[in-house]
Amino acid sequence: MRYAQIPNSLFIKNRKKFMDRMRPKSLAVFNSNDIYPIGADSTMPFQQQRDIFYLSGADQEETKLLLFPDAIEEKHREILFVRETNDHIAVWEGEKLTKEKATEVSGIETIYWLKEFDKVFFDLMTEAELIYFNTNEHYRQSVETQTREDRFIAKVKEDFPAHSWARSNPILQEIRGTKEPEELEIMQQACNITEKGIRRVLNFLKPGVWEYEIEAELMHEFLSNRSRGFAYTPIIASGNNANVLHYVENKNQCQDGDLILMDVGASYANYASDLSRTFPVNGRFTKRQREVYDAVLRVKNDATKLLVPGTLWAEYHKEVGKLMTSELLGLKLLDKADVQNEDKNWPAYKKYFMHGTSHHIGLDTHDYGPLKTPMNANMVFTVEPGIYIPEEGFGIRLEDDVVVQEKGEPFNLMRDIPIEAEEIEEIMNKN
Incomplete structure (x- = not known):
């Protein structure tokens, strides 16, 4: 990242504000933005989805944040999933978040590689009764492109039809409006x-x-x-x-x-x-x-x-x-x-x-x-x-x-x- 690293105390506070407003036995998932294509092998410069950044500070593609205040295991109450890096990626794309760096940036102790998400998510959904979906409800929004968040919501509704769901947006509208x-x-x-x-x-x-x-x-x-x-x-x-x-x-x-x-x-x-x-x-x-x-x-x-x-x-x-x-x-x-x-x-x-x-x-x-x-x-x-x-x-x-x-x-x-x-x-x- 080009900017000076933000103290993770900000993201710790932001997550607490969000989780304090969640319903009992509920979890919330936030997805990073896609990298959008232009044509051939060209893409738009990546910009992080603002809500996952607000709650974690993770400024990297292919990232997921899971919040579950009532998880039975304490380590699963906050989880950040990041893309697994390797030497090949380092040569072609540059430095990516390691597990240690992801904790340093976000203040989240439990970091998993993204490939582990489905298994961990299924396990935690057996404990949860409700999931918060992060829909874009800004009064000026006009989005015609299907987002990573949209695809996730559709899949969860299909895979977990018996669960209830709610919207994260009313909470985010309330807490993001007042700045730390x-x-x-x-x-x-x-x-x-x-x-x-x-x-x-x-x-x-x-x-x-x-x-x-x-x-x-x-x-x-x-x-x-x-x-x-x-x-x-x-x-x-x-x-x-x-x-x-x-x-x-x-x-x-x-x-x-x-x-x-x-x-x-x-x-x-x-x-x-x-x-x-x-x-x-x-x-x-x-x-x-x-x-x-x-x-x-x-x-x-x-x-x-x-x-x-x-x-x-x-x-x-x-x-x-x-x-x-x-x-x-x-x-x-x-x-x-x-x-x-x-x-x-x-x-x-x-x-x-x-x-x-x-x-x-x-x-x-x-x-x-x-x-x-x-x-x-x-x-x-x-x-x-x-x-x-x-x-x-x-x-x-x-x-x-x-x-x-x-x-x-x-x-x-x-x-x-x-x-x-x-x-x-x-x-x-x-x-």
């Missing part, structure tokens, strides 16, 4: 790497550069700092491209007088950062660009203050809508009649700000976390308002990642990344 101190430290590292990339771009950006060149500058900085790269597909959108919310082609040349919207973030140790900044290509905002920029920044700052324990996610977005409506009236993009006659299911402000303001972030960019219960301390959210004006040829989005605090305003993990217009112009024009 070790997780916050890792996320801060991801944000620090993102900051380095942004400062590099501020010194590189000028009329005539291409969006993909900016992407390359960011990637260089991220990789140089032990990141795997982007946490998600980067958006580098100059001019009117910024009005396409998921513009990812990054193929155009940046023109004098344009703004460029960048929605980018580094990944570190499988944890994501998620940043949006909007910069003037030539180093100076026009008067109109600055008016809109300051309006978005005010909404972001005021919205951030609303992320406190007890806040409901749906109600929060309604309040942010009111903040944005006020700013759009001030910019004369809306008038009072627009607001008075608005469709309550699609308020007037949605014409210029059509997406949500905040989502959980952590191991996934759009992370697991409860959305229908009150927020609590140590949840981490993005804050990302925007105003998009195709008729004026630009869009502006500003985004930071913040940690809900027990008392007071959220703590901004991106506090050191330039966002004030004056600081941006000063950096871009210092030479």
